[in-house]
Structure formats: C-alpha cells, structure tokens
Amino acid sequence: MSYDPAPELGVGYFAGRHVLAEFDGVDPLLLDDLSFLQQALEDSLSKAGATICDVVSKQFEPQGVTVLALLSESHASIHTYPEIGSMFVDIFTCGETADPELAVALLRDRLGALEARINTIHRGNPIPAEPAR
Numbered sequence: 035m036s037y038d039p040a041p042e043l044g045v046g047y048f049a050g051r052h053v054l055a056e057f058d059g060v061d062p063l064l065l066d067d068l069s070f071l072q073q074a075l076e077d078s079l080s081k082a083g084a085t086i087c088d089v090v091s092k093q094f095e096p097q098g099v100t101v102l103a104l105l106s107e108s109h110a111s112i113h114t115y116p117e118i119g120s121m122f123v124d125i126f127t128c129g130e131t132a133d134p135e136l137a138v139a140l141l142r143d144r145l146g147a148l149e150a151r152i153n154t155i156h157r158g159n160p161i162p163a164e165p166a167r
Contacts (some may be wrong), residue, residue, distance in 0.1 A: 049129070055152040059152075066097045068093045079105065082140065112124075
C-alpha cells in the first residue's frame with residue numbers, strides 16, 4: 035500500500051478547519067426552538083457543502099437546546115442559552131469539500147445574531163500550495 039499525503043484534498047485528507055463561534059443578541063425564542071435550530075443547522079451545513087450523516091437533538095428544561103450533526107467531513111454542534119440570548123457553535127470539517135466558515139456565517143445570519151466571535155483553527159497536515167502556472 036503506497037502513501038500519498040494529498041490524494042485529492044477531499045474528505046480523507048488529514049487536515050481540516052475547526053470553527054469555534056459564540057453568538058450573542060439572538061432572539062431567546064429561536065434559541066429554545068429545537069425544530070428551528072435543527073433545520074437551521076442542517077440548511078447551513080448543506081449550503082456549505084457538508085454531507086450530513088445523522089443529527090441528534092436535545093431540548094433541556096427549563097430552556098436550552100443542543101444539536102449535534104455527524105458529518106462525512108467530521109461534526110457540528112450548537113448549544114444554546116436562551117436566558118442570555120447566546121449560543122456556542124462548533125463546526126469541524128476535514129479536507130476541502132465543505133466550508134465551515136460559510137456554514138457558521140449562514141447560521142449567524144439565519145439566527146440574526148447581533149454579535150459574533152468566530153475563530154478558525156487549522157488542524158492536521160498543512161494544505162499543499164498549488165503549483166505556480
């Protein structure tokens with residue numbers, strides 16, 4: 035078996051982007067609506083090129099929702115705090131087929147967040163530069 039460190043930079047390439055975000059100023063009613071949040075996450079991930087394998091959600095009492103998405107590219111999660119209008123977002127994708135920054139931006143816009151703090155961590159092997167033409 036031969037080793038190719040960059041077969042196609044697809045899902046199997048050992049590199050990825052891990053986007054961590056916090057949203058503030060979100061309508062508390064949206065942050066406690068499990069159906070809305072699950073659909074918003076699924077839509078954002080799909081539009082960003084991610085392949086959703088499964089989604090698990092949990093409604094907490096007295097409020098709050100967690101949604102976890104298993105992706106072919108890795109995973110995504112959201113955790114909400116309706117009592118303060120805030121939420122955490124965590125999206126990690128391997129390879130270059132999905133765009134986690136786009137997924138976070140789409141989710142931010144869908145929720146109407148007044149403030150967003152977004153950080154991207156590059157993980158794994160560096161993505162090789164394209165050869166000069």
